[in-house]
Amino acid sequence: MHARITDLLRADSAPESEIILCGWVRTRRDSKAFSFLEINDGSCLAGLQVVIDANRPGYDTISAATTGASVRLTGRIIPSPGKGQRWEMQASSLEVLGSADESYPLQKKGHTPEFLRTIAHLRPRTNLFGAVFRTRSRLALAVHRFFEQRGFFHAHTPIITTSDCEGAGEMFRVTTLDTDLAARAHEDFFKRQAFLTVSGQLEGETMACALGRIYTFGPTFRAENSHTPRHAAEFWMIEPEAAFLDLEGDINLAEDFVRFLIETMLGECAEDLAFFNRFIDKGLTERLQASAASTFVRMPYTEAIEILQRSGREFEYPVEWGLALQAEHERFLTEEHCKAPVTVHDYPASIKPFYMRRNDDERTAAAMDLLVPGIGELIGGAQREERLPVLEENFKHHGISKEDYQWYLDLRRYGTVPHAGFGLGFERLLMFLTGVRNIRDVIPFPRTAGNAGTLSKA
Ligand code: 4AD
Ligand code: MG
Numbered sequence: 090m091h092a093r094i095t096d097l098l099r100a101d102s103a104p105e106s107e108i109i110l111c112g113w114v115r116t117r118r119d120s121k122a123f124s125f126l127e128i129n130d131g132s133c134l135a136g137l138q139v140v141i142d143a144n145r146p147g148y149d150t151i152s153a154a155t156t157g158a159s160v161r162l163t164g165r166i167i168p169s170p171g172k173g174q175r176w177e178m179q180a181s182s183l184e185v186l187g188s189a190d191e192s193y194p195l196q197k198k199g200h201t202p203e204f205l206r207t208i209a210h211l212r213p214r215t216n217l218f219g220a221v222f223r224t225r226s227r228l229a230l231a232v233h234r235f236f237e238q239r240g241f242f243h244a245h246t247p248i249i250t251t252s253d254c255e256g257a258g259e260m261f262r263v264t265t266l267d268t269d270l271a272a273r274a275h276e277d278f279f280k281r282q283a284f285l286t287v288s289g290q291l292e293g294e295t296m297a298c299a300l301g302r303i304y305t306f307g308p309t310f311r312a313e314n315s316h317t318p319r320h321a322a323e324f325w326m327i328e329p330e331a332a333f334l335d336l337e338g339d340i341n342l343a344e345d346f347v348r349f350l351i352e353t354m355l356g357e358c359a360e361d362l363a364f365f366n367r368f369i370d371k372g373l374t375e376r377l378q379a380s381a382a383s384t385f386v387r388m389p390y391t392e393a394i395e396i397l398q399r400s401g402r403e404f405e406y407p408v409e410w411g412l413a414l415q416a417e418h419e420r421f422l423t424e425e426h427c428k429a430p431v432t433v434h435d436y437p438a439s440i441k442p443f444y445m446r447r448n449d450d451e452r453t454a455a456a457m458d459l460l461v462p463g464i465g466e467l468i469g470g471a472q473r474e475e476r477l478p479v480l481e482e483n484f485k486h487h488g489i490s491k492e493d494y495q496w497y498l499d500l501r502r503y504g505t506v507p508h509a510g511f512g513l514g515f516e517r518l519l520m521f522l523t524g525v526r527n528i529r530d531v532i533p534f535p536r537t538a539g540n541a542g543t544l545s546k547a
Contacts (some may be wrong), residue, residue, distance in 0.1 A: 090433040091110060091111045091161070092104070092108040092109065092110055092133040092379075093130060094110070094112070094128070094129070094130045094132050094133055094135065094136065095133035095135075096132070096326065096360040097137065097166055097176060098135055098137070098175065100131065100173055100176075102218065102514045103165070103166040103168070103176060104166055106165075106182060107163050107164055107165055108164070108166060108178075109161060109163050109250075110128060110130070110139070110147070110161070110163075110164070110178060111130060111158065111159070111160070111161050111162075111163045111186075112128040112129055112130030112131070112159070112447070113128070113129055113130070113157060113158065113160070114127070114128060114154050114155060114156055114157065114158045114159075114160060114215060115127040115128065115129050115136055115156060116156060117151075117155065117156070121143070121162065122142060122143050123140055123141060123142045123143055124130075124141050124143075124148075124151055124154075125138060125139070125140055125142075125329060126139040126141065126154060126160070126162075127207075128160065128162070128441070129214075129219075131213070131214070131219055132238070133223075133325075133360060133485050134216060134219065134220055134360050134361055134364055135174075136399070137174075137176070137177065138169065138171060138174060138178070139162055139164070139177065139179055139180050139536050140176040140177060140178070140179055141162070141164075141180040141183055142181065144490065145180060145181055145182055145183065146181075146183070146290050147182050147184050147185075148183060150183065150185050151183065152160065152185075153185040153188045154183065154280065155188065155189055155190075155191075155307065155467055156189065156191045156193065156195070156196050156330055157189030157193035157195060157196070157214075158185055158186075158187060158188050159185075159187040159189075159359070160183060160184065160185055160186060161179045161184045162178060162183055162184075162185075163180065163181050163182045164178045164179050164180035164181045164182075165178070165179050165181070165440075166178055166179075166181070167179050171303075176279075177415075178204075184442040188349075190372050191200055194208055194211060195208075195211060195214060195215060202217075202527060202530050203214035203230070203493070205217075205218065206529055206530070206535070206544075206545040207544055207545065208544065209533065209535075209543060209544050210524060210543060210544070210546055211287065213533065214421040215395055216364060216368075217364075217368070217369070217530075218530075220361035220364050220365065220431060220523070221361075221519070221523055221525060221530065221531055222533060223358070223361055224354070224358050224361050224362075224519065224522065224523055225515075225519055225531065227353070227358055228308070228350060228353065228358075228515075228519065228522065229352070229515070231349070231350060231353040231357070231513075232304075232306055232327055232350075232517055233306070235345075235346060235349050235350075236302075236304045236329060237380045239304055239342075239389050240300070240301075240302055240511060241302040241304045241329055242300050242302065242303045242304075243292060243303070243304060243305075243306065244292075244296040244300070244303040244304065245288075245305070245307070246262065246286070246289030246292040246296075246305045246307065247286060247292060248286055248287075248292055248307065248308065249279075249283050249284070249285065249287060250283065250284055250285075250286045250292070251279075251282065251283055251284070251344070251493070252279060252291055252493065252494065252497075253284070253287065254286070254287055254288040254290050254291050254442070254444075255287050255442050256286060256442050256443060256489070257287070257442075258289060259285060259311045259312045259313050260284035260285065260287060260310070260311075260312060261285040261310050261322075262282065263278075263279075263283045263284060263285060264277055264278065264282075264283070264509075265277060266280040270282070270496050274432065283473050285309075285310035286309055286310065287310060287311050287326050288309055288311055288326065288328065288512060289305040289307060289309070289326070290328055290330065290444070290510060290512065291444070291497055292445075293305050293328055293330040293510065294330055294473060294500060294508065294510070295495070295496070295497075295500060296330070296506060297330035297331055297332050297508055297510065298504070298505075298506060299430075301331065301332050301333075302329070302330075302331045303330055303331075304327060304328060304329040304330070305326070305327070305328045305330075306325065306326075306328075306515075307325065307326070308324070308325055308326075309323075309324060309325070309326045310324055311323060311324075312322050313538075314538050315538075316538060317416075317515060318482070318526055318527040318528060318529075319410055319416070319465070319520065319528050319547050320528065321516060321528050321529070321532060321535055321537055322514050322529070322537055322538065322539070322541075323532075323535075323536040323538040324514055324515065324532070325514075325515035325516065326512045326513065326514055326515065327509065327512070327513045327515060328420055328510060328511065328512045328513075329346075329449065329507060329510050330341065330508065330509075330510030331507045331508060331510060332507075332508045333506055333507060333508065334397035334472075334507065334508055334510075335433060335472055335507055335509060336446075336455040336457060336471070336472040336509060338509065339470055339471070339472060339509035339510065339511060340387060340434065340459075342433050343457070343468050343470060343511050343512075343513075344385045344430070344459070344500065345460050346352035346379060346430070346513065347385075347430060347461070347467065347468070347513075347525050348385075348460060350518060351377050351380055351381045352381055354377060354522040355374075355381065358522075360379075361523075362374060362522075362523075364408075365523045365525070366524070369523065369524040369525060370463075370523075370524025370525075370526075371523040372471070372524075375388070375525070376463065377522065379429075380429065381428070381463065382463065383428070383429035384429065385429060385431065385432065385459075386427040386429050386430070386431040387431070387432045387434065388422075388431065388432075388433060388434075389433070389434055389435045389453075390414075390434065390436045390437065390453070391410065391435070391453075392434055393414065393418075393422055394408060394409070394410050395435045396422065396426055397418055397421065397422070399425070400421065402421060404417050404418060404421075405417060406418070410437070411437050411439065411440070412440070413440050414458075416465040416466070418464075419433075419458075419460045419466055419480070419532060420460075420463075420465050422460060422464050423461055423465070424462045425461070425465045428462075429462075430459060430460065430461045430462070430467075431459075431460050432457050432458065432459045432460070433457065433458050433460065434455075434456065434457040434491070435448060435453040435454070435455065435457075436453060436454060436456040436458075436469070437452060437454075438452060438453055438454040439451055439452075441454045441456045441471070442487075443480075443483040443484060443486070443487040443489055444471070444473050444474060444476070444480075444483075445471040445472070445476075446455055446471065446472040446473055446474045447483070448477055448504050451466040454469070454471065455471055455472035455509075456469075456471045457469075457470050457471065457472075457511070457513065459511075461521050462521075462523060463520070463524070464517050464520055464521045466511045467513060467514065467517050467518060467521060468511050468512065468514075469511060469512055470509065470511020470512060471502055471508055471509065471510075471511070472507065472508070472509040473507075473508050473509060473510070474501075475500075475501055475505045475506060475507050476501065476503060476505070477498065477501040480498065480501055481498070516532060517532050518527055519531040522523040529545065
């Protein structure tokens with residue numbers, strides 16, 4: 090196979106013999122006797138400089154090697170006399186595989202993210218999106234490594250489901266009918282109404298209550314019509330679930346997880362992180378280092394409300410015991426009050442889903458949200474209600490039909506155990522770690538209200 094630029098640049102010595110280099114031309118400069126090419130192959134942010142003499146095979150096609158064209162080069166890697174790079178290629182032949190004429194949209198640097206969203210098929214070739222999608226891949230692997238090290242099994246929960254985990258009525262329907270969906274549900278493909286999952290948690294609980302510790306990592310879907318920079322209709326969630334775990338253990342796991350992911354970013358994505366820090370968010374590296382070094386804060390919801398009320402801040406949304414925390418409240422707590430990641434726990438039961446464990450005070454639930462600077466809510470989780478009668482009461486409260494959830498109640502009928510878990514939104518994590526401010530720019534093909542094609546509207 091041909092060489093990758095990342096391997097060449099990282100090597101202590103140059104390969105002895107000629108190598109093959111494949112990639113896309115970023116820039117070209119010609120002089121009489123030779124040309125300089127800057128080649129990027131996507132394996133890392135940096136490109137490789139190539140020098141090719143005018144008498145080499147293929148040089149007669151050099152004029153086709155314009156910005157965006159794909160090329161195959163053979164040659165030797167030699168120490169570079171130029172500044173800022175250790176190695177360069179002295180090419181012995183050039184082949185232009187695919188030309189790119191002057192309509193290629195990425196000729197010039199400095200396009201806005203909004204414009205680049207309209208060319209989602211080409212934007213991975215830019216420095217920014219190359220860095221984002223390499224980071225996305227590395228972090229996904231780190232997620233698996235974290236849970237593997239702690240004895241969690243990877244469970245594959247269904248994407249098509251009949252249950253509404255969060256009970257918020259934000260589900261996309263899956264159907265082959267074209268009219269009267271509810272009335273004709275018995276004729277439908279699944280003989281009943283089916284939806285895209287909003288969370289793998291409920292099925293995840295069945296696996297945890299058998300294998301002990303599991304996690305899911307897959308796409309989830311929400312038909313939330315919220316046009317914010319941190320909501321997408323399709324996003325990836327990581328949901329660990331563990332038997333014999335209580336809320337405190339759940340918070341410990343969430344904190345360890347977030348710290349591990351920050352350290353992975355600092356340690357394994359250094360080149361891309363330096364780029365984000367320079368061009369996207371100048372405070373990023375410092376903020377991540379500070380978060381990694383800080384003690385994460387924990388506070389009950391009741392205390393969070395008191396802090397917000399005493400802050401003297403004018404918030405857009407009201408702050409009152411019993412109301413949900415909004416992004417502005419969450420960000421105040423983590424960015425200004427605590428200056429560290431903070432977990433708020435024991436929320437009013439009335440604003441949380443049916444599956445959360447009721448606390449002894451009868452008005453709060455064993456819920457937790459982990460908030461991080463720049464984002465707000467990154468993780469939502471809870472200890473689950475494992476007591477059958479209390480869960481049945483919760484069902485009544487939330488208007489949920491027992492018949493539809495017999496299987497879920499069975500977990501409480503047969504060998505019930507305390508158990509807990511959480512969900513981390515993978516794109517929110519990437520926004521936190523890259524400084525990218527819009528969720529549309531950490532997803533290769535983002536789906537948001539009004540946008541489902543290959544090319545998004547900005
Ligand atoms: O807080 P949520 O709704 O929790 C659950 O779904 C639980 N069933 C998880 C569990 O306990 N297993 O969602 C979890 C996380 C949020 O904290 C947020 O990071 C992310 O998922 N999230 C979204 N990310 C992008 N776009 C959206 N529309 C999101 N909705 C939630
Ligand atoms: Mg939540």
